[in-house]
Amino acid sequence: MPSIFAYQNSEVDWCEKFQHLELVAEFYNTFSNVTFFIFGPLMMFLMHPYVQKRSRYIYVIFILFTVVGLFSVYFHMTLSFLGQMLDEIAILWLLASGYSIWMPRCYFPALLGENRPQYLCLVVTATVVSTFLAFLRPTINASALNTIALHIVYIVAQEYKKTSNKELWHLIEVTMVLWAFVFTSWISDRLLCSFWQWINFSYLHSIWHVLISITFPYGIVTMAMADATYEMPDKTLKVCYWPRDTWPMGLPYVEMSDDNKSC
Numbered sequence: 001m002p003s004i005f006a007y008q009n010s011e012v013d014w015c016e017k018f019q020h021l022e023l024v025a026e027f028y029n030t031f032s033n034v035t036f037f038i039f040g041p042l043m044m045f046l047m048h049p050y051v052q053k054r055s056r057y058i059y060v061i062f063i064l065f066t067v068v069g070l071f072s073v074y075f076h077m078t079l080s081f082l083g084q085m086l087d088e089i090a091i092l093w094l095l096a097s098g099y100s101i102w103m104p105r106c107y108f109p110a111l112l113g114e115n116r117p118q119y120l121c122l123v124v125t126a127t128v129v130s131t132f133l134a135f136l137r138p139t140i141n142a143s144a145l146n147t148i149a150l151h152i153v154y155i156v157a158q159e160y161k162k163t164s165n166k167e168l169w170h171l172i173e174v175t176m177v178l179w180a181f182v183f184t185s186w187i188s189d190r191l192l193c194s195f196w197q198w199i200n201f202s203y204l205h206s207i208w209h210v211l212i213s214i215t216f217p218y219g220i221v222t223m224a225m226a227d228a229t230y231e232m233p234d235k236t237l238k239v240c241y242w243p244r245d246t247w248p249m250g251l252p253y254v255e256m257s258d259d260n261k262s263c
Contacts, residue, residue, distance in 0.1 A: 010075070010084040011139050015193040015202035029076035032206035035213035036069020039251070043217050046242055046253035050224065053256055054232070055101060064094040065216060072209070081138070088141045089131055095148050096127040102223040104230050107155060146186070152219075153179060159226040167239045171222045171252065178215040185211060221252040232256075 016026045024030055044051075044062040051058045068090045075083030100123045105114035112118045134141050153176070160172045189196065189204035196202050221239060228237045236257050241250030 010079045010081050012079075012084055012142065013193075014076075014205050015189055015196055016205065024077050025079040026076040026205075028203050028206035029209070030073055032209040033069045033072045033076070035210050036066055036072070039213050039217060040066035040069065042242070042251065043220065043253065046251070047220070047224075050237075050254050050256050053235070054224070054227075057097075057101060061094065061097045061101070061220070064090060064097060068094055069213075084138060084141075085134065088138075088145060089134060091145055092130060092134070092148075093127060095145070095152070096123050098152070098220075098223065099123050102227045103155070104159070104226065106230070107158075142190075146183070149179075156219075156222060156226070163226070163229070165225065165229075168222070168225045171218060171225060171239060175215065175218040175222050178211065178218060182208060182211045182215055217251050217253070221254055224254050228256075 014026060014029060016029055040062050043065075044059060047058070047062075068087065071083065071086040071090050074080075075087040077083070100120050103119070105116065105119075108114055108116075108119050109122070112122065130144075156172055156175065160169065163169065185204045185208040189208065193202075196204060225237055225239065228235060237254045238257075239252055240255055241247065241252055243250065
């Protein structure tokens with residue numbers, strides 16, 4: 001039986017391989033993860049005041065996002081089965097953490113009512129079971145994770161219909177556009193690999209890494225804004241952008257107060 005540490009023994013096959021360094025299976029897919037190490041800690045810093053007032057468990061999300069980048073580096077460098085599982089399980093727990101903290105109570109299963117502790121137990125149980133099931137059919141893990149992500153997109157779309165907050169509208173619109181690019185780059189790399197190799201452009205998955213890292217802050221802030229409507233109705237959340245609000249592009253974060261102070 002081959003070792004789970006063995007080089008290139010994962011069943012998942014991406015387009016880019018052995019084009020630059022012999023010991024790095026996928027050069028661009030490996031080093032494009034640098035954005036995870038930038039945006040994870042930076043968002044932790046920018047969102048610190050919000051986290052202190054909402055829930056310190058939110059720090060876990062930023063840590064897991066950085067861990068996803070670390071495991072993704074290991075996976076794409078080696079294409080080992082262990083690397084694949086670490087990468088996908090970290091993403092699973094990242095999504096589960098977001099579900100646990102920010103899922104509006106009105107979307108809870110009917111049998112739970114609006115009891116968040118019970119909902120948290122349900123999410124943790126389902127995630128633990130899914131972690132073990134991930135080892136049974138590793139080739140479908142990525143598709144299953146994308147299905148979960150699509151459910152989050154559905155929830156965001158429902159909140160878009162409900163809200164009258166123009167800032168939240170804008171955030172959701174930008175997030176949806178980014179997600180469309182994210183999904184397109186991922187599915188194109190998976191299904192049209194032979195075409196991209198034919199035109200010598202096998203870098204769509206590395207582009208996916210960069211796009212998902214940019215989408216992450218927008219998704220986090222979108223969920224925080226939607227959550228505040230239900231969990232902190234007495235607080236005012238304002239969307240700010242790093243490094244400056246006046247720049248046409250920036251990294252979104254929230255500032256929270258009891259009044260309408262500007263950033």
